[in-house]
Amino acid sequence: MAPFRSSTRAVAAALCCAAVLAGCGPADEGRPGDAAVRQLLERRADAVLDHDEKAYLADVTPARRAAERQVYRNLAALPLASWSYRLLSATGGDRVTARVQLRYRLKGYDSAPITTQEALLLRADADGRPRVAGDGDPDGQLWEQGPLHVVRGARSLVLGTGDPASLKGYATDADRAVPQVRRAWGDQGWTGRVILEVPSSLRDMEQLLDAPAGTYEGIAAVTTGEAGGHGTAPAGRIVVNPEAFAGLSPFGRQAVLTHETTHVATRAATAPGTPLWLSEGFADWVAYRDSGRSAASLAPELRRDVTVSGPPGRLPSDADFAPGAAAPAQAYEGAWLACRFIAATWGADRLIALYRSGADLRGTLGIGEDAFTARWRAYVKGELA
Structure with missing residues (x-):
């Protein structure tokens, strides 16, 4: 199953907000300015990459220090290749909520940076310097x-x-x-x-x-x-x-x-248009292809339905895979059998080509969706009835 993390969505609106804030006049009295917040974020990122715990904690309020020390030590254990922040918005008075974009990459595992968002709660000290006083999104990252x-x-x-x-x-x-x-x-x-x-x-x-x-x-x-x-x-x-x-x-x-x-x-x-019956079915096909187990043993829920009322009338829709759907097990099993049928009939290379095409059945397999569905239904019945 592959849901998409909401933190990677476009942040154009937030960036526009940040641009407006950057052009504002003097900060409210007692409120750290955006330039000071950006400087804090730069120091924080440098401290993470330099493995400098003292510098990291220097920008933290005393009450927050124990929690941030644990976060720092967690980050120090990661094989970080990069770590940077970008200020998206800063709102509030002497207590500021800074929405930031975090980009980081794990060396040897990420081919490009991961992008996510965080909220830092900042408080100005006596000389107006911002310090991290809390987390606006607690437990939103594993290291927290x-x-x-x-x-x-x-x-x-x-x-x-x-x-x-x-x-x-x-x-x-x-x-x-x-x-x-x-x-x-x-x-x-x-x-x-x-x-x-x-x-x-x-x-x-x-x-x-x-x-x-x-x-x-x-x-x-x-x-x-x-x-x-x-x-x-x-x-x-x-x-x-x-x-x-x-x-x-x-x-x-x-x-x-x-x-x-x-x-x-x-x-x-x-692609965004790749149907879930293909992406989920293909993932199960890879997981089961060398198992040596029968279709009946790997698709028990769909087998029960086929025995009672025959094969499903259509390929699983994207909604059939959603959390809380009426019969998700049958959706996964039917999708797997669709990919198993393709590999058995046209070959594994053609199944992979179908995936890379975004499910172009006619262009890849030479068959339309209605004809493919009819043949899949017959295959499901033959394997499970």
């Missing part, structure tokens, strides 16, 4: 959720706030997933490595994804990132729900991480 542990696998980087020993298992599974995805998809469009973020709970996962409580209950992992990376976009992160993941069998855990790693690999080739 408690002590961060970093486990480096051969092909993976696991970042987690839970039990350090359990993180090694995630790295082992991710290291197995990467070569499986590379055999199916190749190396084009991604680094051949994967980053996992493992928070301590479902609640913390939903904080990272800015999602309402319960949205991802029962979902073991999701992938963040923007569709359509144009070949230079950074890889997404796999964000794990540790509560759901813990209940999976070894096969289930491996399948989930291979599925999500496929989303990371295919991200640059996934």
Whole structure:
């Protein structure tokens, strides 16, 4: 499953606001000016990259120092290649809320910087110098959720706030997933490595994804990132729900991480118009293709429906995959069987070509959607009835 992190959306309105603020007259009395806020952000970024804890904490109020010390030490554990801030807006009086754009890149894993947004709460000291007094978006980043542990696998980087020993298992599974995805998809469009973020709970996962409580209950992992990376976009992160993941069998855990790693690999080739039956079905096809398991064992919910009422009348729609949909398991199983059918009938190379085309059935497979759907329905019935 691959939802897209809201923090990567366009920020044109906020940038316009920042431009207006930059052209304003003198700051309100007691309010730090935008220039002073920008200077604070530059010092903060330099301190992170220089591993200078003293300089980092010099711009923090005494009451906030313990929390910021933990954040700093978490950041110091990351293999940062870049880290920078851009002020988007600053509002308030002596207590300022600064909306900032954060850009950072992890060395060896990101092909370009990750872009996100943060809110810093600033307070001016006696001489008007701004200092960080709080976080306007607490727990919105993994490094803000408690002590961060970093486990480096051969092909993976696991970042987690839970039990350090359990993180090694995630790295082992991710290291197995990467070569499986590379055999199916190749190396084009991604680094051949994967980053996992493992928070301590479902609640913390939903904080990272800015999602309402319960949205991802029962979902073991999701992938963040923007569709359509144009070949230079950074890889997404796999964000794990540790509560759901813990209940999976070894096969289930491996399948989930291979599925999500496929989303990371295919991200640059996934257009906004790529139907979810193709992107989700392809990820499951990669995860299951070498399993040796039967269609009936891997699609039990759809098999039950087919036995009772026959195959579905249409391909799964995007809405069928949404959290809270009536029958998401059947949607995933039907999508997987659609991709399995394509690979079995036209070959794996043609399935990949279909994905890269954005689901141009006629141009890639020489068949229209209605005819394809009819043949898929017959295939589902043959495999599951």
